[in-house]
Amino acid sequence: MTALVEPAGVADRPAAGRGIAPASRPASGRLAWLRERGMGATVLVAAISAAFGVALLTATGYLAAVLRSDPYFGDSETLAIVIGILSVLLTGVAVYVGAMVTANTFATIVAGRTRSIALMRLIGASARAQRAEVAGQGLIVGALGAFAGLMLGTAACIAVVPVLDRLVGVDSSYVVAEPVLLLPAIAVALTTWAAAWAGSRRVLAVTPLQALGGSVEATREQVARRRGRSVAAFTLLGLGAALLALGVVTGFVTPLGVVVSFAGGLLSFTGLTLAAPAVMPPLLRLSARAFGRSVPARLAAENALRYPERSSRMAIGVVMGVALVTMFAVAAESVKTLVAVSAGGEVDPAFAGMMDSFAAVMMALVGVSAVIAGVGLVNLLTIGVVQRRRELGLLRALGLSAGQVRRMVLLEAAHVTVTALAFGLLLGIAYGWVGAQSVLGSVRIPPAWEAPTFIAPAVPLLPVLVVVAATAVLTLVAAVVPTRLATRVAPVAALAE
Numbered sequence: 474m475t476a477l478v479e480p481a482g483v484a485d486r487p488a489a490g491r492g493i494a495p496a497s498r499p500a501s502g503r504l505a506w507l508r509e510r511g512m513g514a515t516v517l518v519a520a521i522s523a524a525f526g527v528a529l530l531t532a533t534g535y536l537a538a539v540l541r542s543d544p545y546f547g548d549s550e551t552l553a554i555v556i557g558i559l560s561v562l563l564t565g566v567a568v569y570v571g572a573m574v575t576a577n578t579f580a581t582i583v584a585g586r587t588r589s590i591a592l593m594r595l596i597g598a599s600a601r602a603q604r605a606e607v608a609g610q611g612l613i614v615g616a617l618g619a620f621a622g623l624m625l626g627t628a629a630c631i632a633v634v635p636v637l638d639r640l641v642g643v644d645s646s647y648v649v650a651e652p653v654l655l656l657p658a659i660a661v662a663l664t665t666w667a668a669a670w671a672g673s674r675r676v677l678a679v680t681p682l683q684a685l686g687g688s689v690e691a692t693r694e695q696v697a698r699r700r701g702r703s704v705a706a707f708t709l710l711g712l713g714a715a716l717l718a719l720g721v722v723t724g725f726v727t728p729l730g731v732v733v734s735f736a737g738g739l740l741s742f743t744g745l746t747l748a749a750p751a752v753m754p755p756l757l758r759l760s761a762r763a764f765g766r767s768v769p770a771r772l773a774a775e776n777a778l779r780y781p782e783r784s785s786r787m788a789i790g791v792v793m794g795v796a797l798v799t800m801f802a803v804a805a806e807s808v809k810t811l812v813a814v815s816a817g818g819e820v821d822p823a824f825a826g827m828m829d830s831f832a833a834v835m836m837a838l839v840g841v842s843a844v845i846a847g848v849g850l851v852n853l854l855t856i857g858v859v860q861r862r863r864e865l866g867l868l869r870a871l872g873l874s875a876g877q878v879r880r881m882v883l884l885e886a887a888h889v890t891v892t893a894l895a896f897g898l899l900l901g902i903a904y905g906w907v908g909a910q911s912v913l914g915s916v917r918i919p920p921a922w923e924a925p926t927f928i929a930p931a932v933p934l935l936p937v938l939v940v941v942a943a944t945a946v947l948t949l950v951a952a953v954v955p956t957r958l959a960t961r962v963a964p965v966a967a968l969a970e
Contacts, residue, residue, distance in 0.1 A: 514852040519618025519661050525841045526657020527626030538645040576668035577786040611669020615662040623658040706748035713741025717907050724911030725925035731912040749785035754778050760892045769877045773884035787853045791893035794843035799901025802936035805832030807909035810931045815918035847947050854955040875960040882959045886952040894944045906930035
């Protein structure tokens with residue numbers, strides 16, 4: 474008798490939506506979600522993050538092996554301490570970047586799937602089962618990407634090390650394939666799972682009827698009412714800034730001051746990430762003034778401000794990429810200045826060349842974070858366009874041409890990247906200077922042996938110009954897919970949804 478009263482169309486719906494355990498679905502049905510928009514980008518982000526960690530660990534290990542073989546630097550206990558600290562800190566950077574970018578990407582994917590999740594809850598699926606399923610998907614996606622990144626990153630490093638030996642003119646005998654390389658892959662897989670679990674919490678708190686209209690991105694008014702998050706964010710920012718200052722002061726006594734500074738950097742950037750929905754809208758409003766008052770420009774500015782969480786997630790990845798690249802460039806330049814001041818004259822040309830080579834390698838490695846940010850930006854812009862199909866259809870029906878819609882989406886990307894570029898450059902300069910000052914402020918360099926030393930930030934022009942040019946290219950590349958999707962929206966079809 475139940476078949477006679479079952480609502481029409483329910484028999485054709487997914488089993489999970491009717492409260493049946495996911496394990497009862499066919500294998501193809503259980504993995505069909507991997508073909509959803511955004512999942513491929515999440516796998517790619519996880520893979521790049523894992524490969525990024527592998528490359529950083531290999532680079533610092535190789536550098537330590539090369540320096541140990543040098544007769545001048547090999548017996549330096551201070552140098553051994555600095556390299557050991559650097560290895561630990563760069564591992565932390567790799568894990569942190571992977572965690573932040575993956576969490577933001579998956580949170581946006583979950584927000585984009587709000588309607589389908591709400592529909593399944595409406596027809597009988599429990600919130601607990603849906604949340605467990607989303608978390609399981611995050612773990613699968615993270616594991617797939619992390620394994621791919623581990624394999625590709627290790628293979629690439631094995632191929633590059635002999636080439637570096639020939640270029641440097643040493644026989645480092647460095648072994649790449651070490652168990653420690655599993656750490657970034659495991660961290661990426663676990664953080665992707667944690668991001669899926671955390672992202673699903675907010676989505677499943679929304680009632681099905683509220684979510685039937687589409688995305689549940691918080692508006693400016695809703696973000697402004699989150700007092701607890703704002704207090705936590707600015708507390709972390711204040712504590713992080715205090716630790717950064719303490720690290721600089723401690724650096725006048727011991728190179729271990731960089732450990733304190735590193736903790737301050739993590740706390741301050743975490744606080745900035747939490748505060749981004751409140752901090753980014755005013756900055757986006759300032760950058761919007763540079764793009765004129767045309768209809769596409771005004772619509773783009775309003776779209777970037779209307780949903781600050783989505784805009785801040787897009788911006789924070791770019792901020793992170795720009796800040797990391799700038800940080801290493803400024804740190805290397807500041808180290809050369811510190812060494813020159815402590816030595817009482819010009820820096821040794823051989824040492825300067827070694828630092829330039831090291832900075833180039835590190836900037837190339839952390840430049841991968843810009844690629845991760847680019848993938849995240851494309852993914853978030855694309856999901857934003859898909860979520861706004863009705864809005865885009867209405868704009869077309871009101872008379873906007875396809876060209877105007879294309880310019881609107883491009884300007885949205887430009888607002889985010891320009892704001893993130895300026896913010897990331899400031900953060901990178903500050904973090905790079907603090908790192909150099911805290912690690913070498915107490916080190917005495919012959920022949921003058923002066924210590925403690927204190928300098929102003931040294932900002933190299935060429936790397937900054939490269940970062941600016943790369944960000945401009947990122948804006949254009951990131952907007953290709955979203956603008957194409959936006960101009961394909963048919964007004965009648967979009968309004969009928």
